Amino acid sequence: MGNIDLQSVWSDVERVNNVKIAVCVKQVPDTWAEKKLRDADSRLDRESADGVLNELDEYAVEQALQLVEAAGGEVVVVTMGPERAGETLRKAISMGADAGIHIVDDNLGGSDAIATSAVLAKALSGRDFDLILFGSESTDARMSVIPAMVAERLDLPQVTFAQKVEISGSELTVERVTEYGFDLLSTQLPAVVSVVEKINEPRYPSFKGIMAAKKKPVEILTVADLGLEPSVVGASGAWSEVADFAARPPKAAGVVVTDEGDGGVKIADFLTSQKII
Amino acid sequence: MSDVLVLAEHHNSEIKKITLELVTGARALGNPVVLWLGGGCTEDTVATLGNYGATKVLVADSDAVNNHPVAPGAEIVASLIDSLTPVAVLVASTADGKEVAARAAIKSNCGIITDAVEIAADSTVTQSVFGGSTVVHSRVTKGTPIITVRPNAIPATPQPFAAVREDISVDISAGAQRVTVKDRTVVAKGARPELTEAEVVVSGGRGVGGPEGFSVIESLADSLNAAVGASRAATDAGWYPHQFQVGQTGKTVSPQLYIANGISGAIQHRAGMQTSKVVVVVNKDPEAPIFELADYGVVGDLFTVVPQLSEEITKRK
Numbered sequence A: 001m002g003n004i005d006l007q008s009v010w011s012d013v014e015r016v017n018n019v020k021i022a023v024c025v026k027q028v029p030d031t032w033a034e035k036k037l038r039d040a041d042s043r044l045d046r047e048s049a050d051g052v053l054n055e056l057d058e059y060a061v062e063q064a065l066q067l068v069e070a071a072g073g074e075v076v077v078v079t080m081g082p083e084r085a086g087e088t089l090r091k092a093i094s095m096g097a098d099a100g101i102h103i104v105d106d107n108l109g110g111s112d113a114i115a116t117s118a119v120l121a122k123a124l125s126g127r128d129f130d131l132i133l134f135g136s137e138s139t140d141a142r143m144s145v146i147p148a149m150v151a152e153r154l155d156l157p158q159v160t161f162a163q164k165v166e167i168s169g170s171e172l173t174v175e176r177v178t179e180y181g182f183d184l185l186s187t188q189l190p191a192v193v194s195v196v197e198k199i200n201e202p203r204y205p206s207f208k209g210i211m212a213a214k215k216k217p218v219e220i221l222t223v224a225d226l227g228l229e230p231s232v233v234g235a236s237g238a239w240s241e242v243a244d245f246a247a248r249p250p251k252a253a254g255v256v257v258t259d260e261g262d263g264g265v266k267i268a269d270f271l272t273s274q275k276i277i
Numbered sequence B: 001m002s003d004v005l006v007l008a009e010h011h012n013s014e015i016k017k018i019t020l021e022l023v024t025g026a027r028a029l030g031n032p033v034v035l036w037l038g039g040g041c042t043e044d045t046v047a048t049l050g051n052y053g054a055t056k057v058l059v060a061d062s063d064a065v066n067n068h069p070v071a072p073g074a075e076i077v078a079s080l081i082d083s084l085t086p087v088a089v090l091v092a093s094t095a096d097g098k099e100v101a102a103r104a105a106i107k108s109n110c111g112i113i114t115d116a117v118e119i120a121a122d123s124t125v126t127q128s129v130f131g132g133s134t135v136v137h138s139r140v141t142k143g144t145p146i147i148t149v150r151p152n153a154i155p156a157t158p159q160p161f162a163a164v165r166e167d168i169s170v171d172i173s174a175g176a177q178r179v180t181v182k183d184r185t186v187v188a189k190g191a192r193p194e195l196t197e198a199e200v201v202v203s204g205g206r207g208v209g210g211p212e213g214f215s216v217i218e219s220l221a222d223s224l225n226a227a228v229g230a231s232r233a234a235t236d237a238g239w240y241p242h243q244f245q246v247g248q249t250g251k252t253v254s255p256q257l258y259i260a261n262g263i264s265g266a267i268q269h270r271a272g273m274q275t276s277k278v279v280v281v282v283n284k285d286p287e288a289p290i291f292e293l294a295d296y297g298v299v300g301d302l303f304t305v306v307p308q309l310s311e312e313i314t315k316r317k
């Protein structure tokens, strides 16, 4: 990885400690694009839509930047994805990250969560990250399992769905959103954390940031570079498969009426006709 | 018949509806054996689980389980996959459920499928993806299938069995006890049904105009014995508590009836309610995208339409 001169970047910041943070980000089809599976191999058709940075990962990048602004350190964004996912990585870097890691390899197509987590864990291991940040879910897969899987593979504590993150020395304190409210949790670094969208307001890349991102180091890695067997990634490394799929017939268009003083009564009539009331 | 391991979702001694749905779904695959993590398992809870077909309730209640989230549960599930060799493991598609499932999958070398809406006898899973536009059948190809199931997808039906309780002790590694719960904040849930379990959800968005406006939404909800939901615009503004947010980053609901009031229908909101069976919309803007999902929509002011609807429902009951 390119050497980053942290001293010059952070010399004017009073340093509490130095945290080295990785943020895993994913390129996903544009939020508003209609998503489809490909007939040939039942995989998500990624070519037919623009690829964007998974919006929930922006919060993770923002959190990393805020932590490093307060404590000093370094932010490295990491993605696994095809060639064009490099644009997404640049976008994340242009928010202010220091460097990127892009795992790109034709063998990766068809990876499920198990295979993806194997690749990310391998790419992250041995680099002395204090904190590995994730978004709470990817808007395409919506599984919310990658953070837990990576934590398991790296044998790290995991605190997910964080709405507040604090680092003090080597102690990490997190407010984790639960079904019923929130838990206050603590653990020691290094740790894996995923963040929810309530945690912050992601910054827009500045012009300066966009220009600077072009010069920041991005390490390109293949499956072989990671020392992984091709059989543990991609479709051959997936432990689940799509048997078949079908588009659900579009819902018949509903009835829309304009309120003429009896809108409430009309809805009640509709609910009665549906045997709901 | 082989065992099917079901991880109970519960809050203290309260059994979540999804647990009974999981036990019901498990019956098609084998003998449902329920794993209960932590305290709260009483004679009544064992009887209730048995009433839905559970043959056994394994209780793992220890400090290690109670004081540390997720990782201890994953170790227990992994050890039971080993000792019981179940044909499948069913878990609720909740934040905790998915994470226990994810860590257990890696530990036990088992494949995982999330957000099932149906499970066939051969463990083939039906998923509803891309906001319900596509139906996918998937299966696990390695190890014991670990399947997380969406609430409100499999209707719970009784099939009485005299379930027996068995207390189990599993050594939890030091590694799984590295995250400590320092404090728990439980927000009072009130008398209404739980959002993800409710048959009917009545939601309000920015169109509700402020915290006071939610009284109109609540009255309609109460006339239908419904849960109240809110859009992110409403929760972010502090008009309604965050845990009632419906959508991508809120709860996913799949009720029989969803009534959206003063909600425009942003994609992130739809992501949490698109699989509702019947959708009713009240919005004063005829162009609001939420109308695309409506089975029945009224273009009008929610402050006149909604109270009239509540009154009408009360009258007809």
Ligand SMILES: Cc1cc2nc3c(=O)[nH]c(=O)nc-3n(C[C@H](O)[C@H](O)[C@H](O)COP(=O)(O)OP(=O)(O)OC[C@H]3O[C@@H](n4cnc5c(N)ncnc54)[C@H](O)[C@@H]3O)c2cc1C
Binding pocket: A055, A056, A197, B204, B205, B206, B207, B208, B230, B231, B232, B233, B234, B245, B246, B247, B248, B249, B250, B251, B261, B262, B263, B264, B265, B266, B267, B268, B269, B272, B282, B283, B284, B285, B288, B300, B301, B302, B303
């Ligand atoms: C990362 C991310 C995650 C998100 N997650 C979620 C999520 O989980 N859930 C969620 O809901 N949103 C989420 N959002 C936000 C989402 O994009 C929308 O901003 C939000 O859903 C809008 O809420 P709304 O429909 O209430 O408000 P608006 O879009 O402002 O719509 C208000 C509607 O009310 C109507 N209206 C106004 N007055 C009246 C009246 N008197 N009578 C009838 N109708 C009236 C208007 O015509 C309008 O259509 C997320 C966004 C991001 C970026």
Ligand SMILES: Nc1ncnc2c1ncn2[C@@H]1O[C@H](COP(=O)(O)O)[C@@H](O)[C@H]1O
Binding pocket: A024, A025, A026, A027, A054, A056, A057, A078, A079, A080, A081, A113, A116, A120, A133, A134, A135, A136, A137, A138, A139, A141, A142, A143, A144, A145, A146, A147
């Ligand atoms: N291919 C990927 N490359 C990097 N990070 C990923 C990838 N897939 C998922 N993630 C991360 O894992 C989180 C959860 O994803 P998921 O489990 O797919 O919902 C995302 O918000 C990302 O932070």
